[in-house]
Amino acid sequence: MKNFSGSALFLDRSDINTDEIIPAKYLTENSKQDLKPFILEDLTLAGFDQSRDIDKAGVIVTRANFGCGSSREHAVWVFEVNDINVVIAEGFARIFRQNMFNCGMLAIELPAADIDTIMAMGADVQIAVDLEAATLTAKGNQEVTFDFDLNSFDKDLVGAGGWLAYADSKY
Amino acid sequence: MGKTTAEKIFAAHRRDNPSGENVVLDLDVVMCHEITTPIAINDLVERGLDRVFDPTKIKVVIDHVTPSKDSKTATQAKILREWAHRQNIKDFFDVGANGVCHALFPEKGFIRPGNTVIMGDSHTCTHGAFGAFAAGVGTTDLEVGILKGVCSFRLPATMKVNINGTLPDGVYAKDVILKIIKDLTVNGATDKVMEFVGPVVDEMTMESRMTLCNMAIEAGATCGICMPDRVTAEYLWPFISGAYSTVDEAVADFSKWHSDADADYDSEITFDVAELVPQVTYGFKPDEVKDVPDMEGTPVNQVYIGSCTNGRIEDLREAAKILQGRTLAPGVRGILAPATPLVYSTALAEGIIQIFMAAGFCVTNPTCGACLGMSNGVLAAGEVCASTTNRNFNGRMGKGGMVHLMSPLSAAAAAVKGCITDPRNI
Structure with missing residues (x-):
């Protein structure tokens, strides 16, 4: 299983789309690793600086409808190759959420109030996920543990290392 | 149940x-x-x-x-x-x-x-x-x-x-x-x-x-x-x-x-459409939509007619109704990408391609191309496109470009006027 902990990067806006996460002009790459430098290239967001923020980030914390738009799984891979395996949001676009679990990564939904709490913990927030307990702990200027819903199928996908491994063994 | x-x-x-x-x-x-x-x-x-x-x-x-x-x-x-x-x-x-x-x-x-x-x-x-x-x-x-x-x-x-x-x-x-x-x-x-x-x-x-x-x-x-x-x-x-x-x-x-x-x-x-007027997007999300009359006069550099949304024969026919006998406004580029070879050949047979070309449009082969900023009509920073496509995300048709989504009829109207304009007035 992948690493599901790390330093939080706050993307405090709803409806961040997959064109912002990885612009279409990079979809001609046939290697996931080659996507790495282009993460969030077209995201314009006050306080976000790609060159400063990505290296230390391990977990994305964001708002509603994250990953809307194009179905491109490149938007998940570009996180994966930057060692970001968890996105915590108020909600996800369906295809992006499925792509995350299909790659054995975590798309965790929390209520808006919990996202507010995490984003208010200061600039340096460390997040750790306990998959078995379906909890995550955020530690900044305070430490809070949140419960989240984890569908048993999504959990199985993470455990299997993704949908291909799951489906190949089962169907 | x-x-x-x-x-x-x-x-x-x-x-x-x-x-x-x-x-x-x-x-x-x-x-x-x-x-x-x-x-x-x-x-x-x-x-x-x-x-x-x-x-x-x-x-x-x-x-x-x-x-x-x-x-x-x-x-x-x-x-x-x-x-x-x-x-x-x-x-x-x-x-x-x-x-x-x-x-x-x-x-x-x-x-x-x-x-x-x-x-x-x-x-x-x-x-x-x-x-x-x-x-x-x-x-x-x-x-x-x-x-x-x-x-x-x-x-x-x-x-x-x-x-x-x-x-x-x-x-x-x-x-x-x-x-x-x-x-x-x-x-x-x-x-x-x-x-x-x-x-x-x-x-x-x-x-x-x-x-x-x-x-x-x-x-x-x-x-x-x-x-x-x-x-x-x-x-x-x-x-x-x-x-x-x-x-x-x-x-x-x-x-x-x-x-x-x-x-x-x-x-x-x-929804009741009886009072609906032509619609157009104004921002970087497809839900940022206004009535076309409320965007009247917004200048455009490029008009794009095509894509999986509006590149079919009936779309071309509607646009051709406005383009017939008219030409692109000065300084405006027009690009038509018929969505399939059959759309293309039907439009040729019906004289629609000739109408687009006489109006000054470039007719490309069928492709998704410009819709997602990959080819055949990518925008430069600061440019504005009236487009029949489906997404107006920031950078979608080219980094720094602005996309206004609209119907083929509205796009054709923008082509001949050089700005977003109500197609019902042409």
Whole structure:
């Protein structure tokens, strides 16, 4: 299983789309690793600086409808190759959420109030996920543990290392 | 309790229930293009799983960047081409026969009422216009679809979208769906199937229904669905005449996929289009929509007519009504990308291509190209495009560019005026 902990990067806006996460002009790459430098290239967001923020980030914390738009799984891979395996949001676009679990990564939904709490913990927030307990702990200027819903199928996908491994063994 | 169309399709295709919320469906059609498929192919090869579940159920096209523009896109095309050949996939459309997937595959009769369809492309929801469950998926879902013929979904919650009234002159399916997205927001139908019903939909051609369903994803929907009826049967008749003795028989058979009168909907909304005016987007999200008169005079540098939303023959015919005998405003570039070779040749035969060319348009081959800023009409920073496409995201048609989504008629009006303008006044 992948690493599901790390330093939080706050993307405090709803409806961040997959064109912002990885612009279409990079979809001609046939290697996931080659996507790495282009993460969030077209995201314009006050306080976000790609060159400063990505290296230390391990977990994305964001708002509603994250990953809307194009179905491109490149938007998940570009996180994966930057060692970001968890996105915590108020909600996800369906295809992006499925792509995350299909790659054995975590798309965790929390209520808006919990996202507010995490984003208010200061600039340096460390997040750790306990998959078995379906909890995550955020530690900044305070430490809070949140419960989240984890569908048993999504959990199985993470455990299997993704949908291909799951489906190949089962169907 | 009755069932919705999506519930009937799910029930008929259920392979597994991996949890109480999820189902794994058998797939009727797996569609592939050169942007999202090559990585799946390479991964299957690396895993020693280089095979397909059923070559007759896999439809393949090179459409996003075609003819290839550079070594990387040529490599993507080559991977797809060699794979289709290796896997004995007969329905493969290469340069000369290729077109925008969501316009080309319906033309070929590949999608039928009651089908389950996936593609590594979010606008796969277009095919719900045929009464199918058609969903855009990522590359891993596509890869499993290719290998196993299955895909997982959460149980479908259906939003019933009643569209009442009569479309006024100058107002089209594109205006209707932009208005619906404006009201629902880009998140308003997330995880839902949008079922489009009512007299306006009943009167629509298949082309218009495809425009409607195409943009369901822009409200977050998994799929758009229209009830398959006589319009559907007549469109599909060249492909189904062996299976049914008459169109009436096909219509009667298709009705088995209709939502039941007592079906349980997750939600229901109603639009009356009688007072609807042409719609246009103004920001970087498809729900940022205004009436065209409220954007009157906004200058444009480029007009783009094409894409899986509005590159079909009826779209070209509508635009040609305005372009006939007129020319592009000074300084405005016009680009027409007929969505398929059949659209192109029909437009040629009808004199439509000549109208576009006389107006000063560049006519390109069928391709997705400029819609997502990959080729054939990419914007420079600071440029503005009046476009019949489906997404106005920041950078979508080129970094720093601005896209205003609108109907083909409104786009043609912008072309001749050099600014966003009400097409009903021309």
